[in-house]
Amino acid sequence: MTTVDNGVNVQALLDAREVLKGAPEAAQFTWRASSKWQNGVHSTATVEKFFGLGAEQTHKTASTFSADHPAVFAAEDNGITPIEYLLVGLASCLTAGVASVAQNRGIQLRSIESTVEGNHDIRGILGADSDVRNGYNDIKVTFNIDADASKEEIEALVAQSQKRSAVYDALSNPTDITVEVA
Amino acid sequence: MLERGEVANSWRRERWDSLRLLTPNWLSRLPGLDYDGPDPDGFMTTGEVVEFIERFARVAAAPVRAGVEVTAVRPADDGYHVATDRGDLHCRALVLASGACNLATVPALAAGVPPEVHQLTPLGYRGPGQLPDGGVLVVGASATGVQLAAELRRSGRPVTLSVGEHVRLPRVYRGRDVHWWMHESGVWDQRWDEIDDLDRARRLPSPQLVGTPERGTLDLNALTALGIELVGRFAAVRDGTALFSGGLRNVCALADLKMNRLLATFDEWALGADVGPSEEFAPTAVARATRLKLDLRGGEFSTVIWATGFRPDYRWLDVPVVDPKGRLRHDGGVVDAPGLYALGLPMLRRRRSSFINGIEDDARAVIDHLARKL
Ligand SMILES: Cc1cc2nc3c(=O)[nH]c(=O)nc-3n(C[C@H](O)[C@H](O)[C@H](O)COP(=O)(O)OP(=O)(O)OC[C@H]3O[C@@H](n4cnc5c(N)ncnc54)[C@H](O)[C@@H]3O)c2cc1C
Numbered sequence: 001m002t003t004v005d006n007g008v009n010v011q012a013l014l015d016a017r018e019v020l021k022g023a024p025e026a027a028q029f030t031w032r033a034s035s036k037w038q039n040g041v042h043s044t045a046t047v048e049k050f051f052g053l054g055a056e057q058t059h060k061t062a063s064t065f066s067a068d069h070p071a072v073f074a075a076e077d078n079g080i081t082p083i084e085y086l087l088v089g090l091a092s093c094l095t096a097g098v099a100s101v102a103q104n105r106g107i108q109l110r111s112i113e114s115t116v117e118g119n120h121d122i123r124g125i126l127g128a129d130s131d132v133r134n135g136y137n138d139i140k141v142t143f144n145i146d147a148d149a150s151k152e153e154i155e156a157l158v159a160q161s162q163k164r165s166a167v168y169d170a171l172s173n174p175t176d177i178t179v180e181v182a
Numbered sequence: 183m184l185e186r187g188e189v190a191n192s193w194r195r196e197r198w199d200s201l202r203l204l205t206p207n208w209l210s211r212l213p214g215l216d217y218d219g220p221d222p223d224g225f226m227t228t229g230e231v232v233e234f235i236e237r238f239a240r241v242a243a244a245p246v247r248a249g250v251e252v253t254a255v256r257p258a259d260d261g262y263h264v265a266t267d268r269g270d271l272h273c274r275a276l277v278l279a280s281g282a283c284n285l286a287t288v289p290a291l292a293a294g295v296p297p298e299v300h301q302l303t304p305l306g307y308r309g310p311g312q313l314p315d316g317g318v319l320v321v322g323a324s325a326t327g328v329q330l331a332a333e334l335r336r337s338g339r340p341v342t343l344s345v346g347e348h349v350r351l352p353r354v355y356r357g358r359d360v361h362w363w364m365h366e367s368g369v370w371d372q373r374w375d376e377i378d379d380l381d382r383a384r385r386l387p388s389p390q391l392v393g394t395p396e397r398g399t400l401d402l403n404a405l406t407a408l409g410i411e412l413v414g415r416f417a418a419v420r421d422g423t424a425l426f427s428g429g430l431r432n433v434c435a436l437a438d439l440k441m442n443r444l445l446a447t448f449d450e451w452a453l454g455a456d457v458g459p460s461e462e463f464a465p466t467a468v469a470r471a472t473r474l475k476l477d478l479r480g481g482e483f484s485t486v487i488w489a490t491g492f493r494p495d496y497r498w499l500d501v502p503v504v505d506p507k508g509r510l511r512h513d514g515g516v517v518d519a520p521g522l523y524a525l526g527l528p529m530l531r532r533r534r535s536s537f538i539n540g541i542e543d544d545a546r547a548v549i550d551h552l553a554r555k556l
Contacts, residue, residue: 137471138428138471152439152442152443155435155439156439156443159432159435159436159439160436162429162432163347163432163436168429168432169429171428172414172427172428172429173415173417173418173425173427173428173429174417174418174420174425
């Protein structure tokens with residue numbers, strides 16, 4: 001039997017699942033980003049620290065992201081639009097899921113590519129039509145996966161990855177949000 | 183044997199009027215009592231189930247003390263102290279056979295449903311005539327939810343069904359009842375101590391099946407054809423508006439994939455068996471855009487039915503054997519306390535443990551252990 005290696009340490013994840021079953025406190029994570037206005041609709045957000053496993057944690061390096069609007073919105077386009085960040089999050093979360101599930105199921109992957117399209121009627125954010133919502137009307141993800149597996153097995157990988165995806169859940173289900181002025 | 187009501191109490195008092203078993207007659211058997219009526223492929227009505235169980239109680243000469251409700255069970259010297267509404271008892275060993283479906287599980291978000299909307303669980307449901315006029319939101323697409331949704335839709339009401347993860351099955355596959363396949367192929371004999379994820383197997387929702395004389399399939403495509411609207415999993419209520427998950431397409435894809443995998447294992451097992459030609463089922467059709475919000479105050483819905491599962495009631499059990507999620511800690515029916523046993527729970531010892539015909543093997547094994555202990 002050849003060993004399957006997609007570079008995911010599934011054993012560590014399975015071990016963590018067992019440990020955290022009996023220690024729900026340690027499973028409570030808080031992810032954080034801090035944002036700073038630059039000028040116009042341009043802002044930069046930095047992500048470095050988070051809380052989890054009962055302690056403060058730090059990424060290997062801080063990451064900074066620029067968000068702006070494109071020229072067609074009469075802006076300077078110093079970075080992608082905030083709503084595009086959601087697509088980045090969704091694609092990377094589902095991709096990580098496919099790789100992990102494939103590893104767990106003993107499926108060797110050669111490539112995973114995907115395109116994500118979010119359909120957005122901007123009359124909502126412009127206040128041009130109160131019946132139009134602000135966010136995406138719908139999102140479509142198309143995967144192209146090359147792996148040692150049947151079409152059905154690949155479809156099952158993709159379905160399972162949606163079932164266990166944090167970002168898929170965050171986008172497809174309501175989340176309670178509090179916004180305060182400090 | 184203590185019974186708070188009469189023999190077959192759950193089938194007398196806790197089932198809706200039109201319900202029939204979803205297991206065919208030839209499979210609805212109890213130890214030493216096989217179905218001997220004229221319609222082995224048919225499905226018993228609740229009245230027929232009551233008669234069947236009463237007949238079994240007579241044939242087995244079961245020492246039933248009816249009308250005795252157990253109000254508390256506590257560990258006592260060399261056994262258990264059992265308090266009832268007709269006096270107390272002491273026993274050395276105790277078998278919990280009080281049922282797996284005493285209570286209807288209702289999600290906490292039900293508290294947010296506006297008071298003008300009538301709410302009900304399957305334990306209180308008898309038939310469409312009992313509901314106020316207007317549309318019905320049925321939450322949950324397992325056997326109970328799909329059956330109630332279909333019945334309400336056929337009564338002429340607008341029905342919306344909120345669908346989370348579910349188990350899709352055809353009633354008949356390659357000319358045989360799907361339970362024939364489960365039974366004969368050995369799926370129902372899978373053991374609790376040999377299964378990968380026992381926790382998941384025990385939580386598995388009941389399949390989308392109904393027992394009718396026509397032996398029709400009642401999957402989501404059949405419900406859509408009846409004119410029932412499908413929406414995603416019920417996620418929250420905000421200001422009187424129900425919010426549903428946008429993940430309906432994926433739960434349907436998961437159910438289709440699982441069904442096809444199961445049918446493929448049947449095909450593999452059936453090579454050379456006397457069954458009909460291969461069959462394929464259309465994927466579950468999901469509307470291009472499903473509604474994500476429903477205004478519960480707008481008058482579209484008069485009723486919400488929570489078909490979101492059942493659970494056992496152990497409030498009277500004063501023995502520390504129930505986990506924080508309300509599940510009994512047991513190993514194949516041998517409960518985690520000396521002399522305490524359980525029967526009649528899903529996947530107790532086999533997949534068939536959820537069904538009437540699963541009791542024979544389970545009772546033998548559990549009583550064997552009990553007798554050796556005594
Ligand atoms: C809606 C529905 C449909 C079902 N359809 C099928 C089907 O098609 N085929 C199938 O095989 N199975 C079906 N089942 C499962 C079915 O209930 C069981 O197979 C069977 O009834 C289980 O019998 P039981 O004796 O274990 O539990 P129950 O039938 O629940 O009996 C438990 C008994 O214990 C009594 N009791 C409970 N607590 C106390 C107490 N504190 N003191 C005294 N007495 C008490 C109750 O009154 C009851 O009579 C269905 C279940 C439900 C809820």
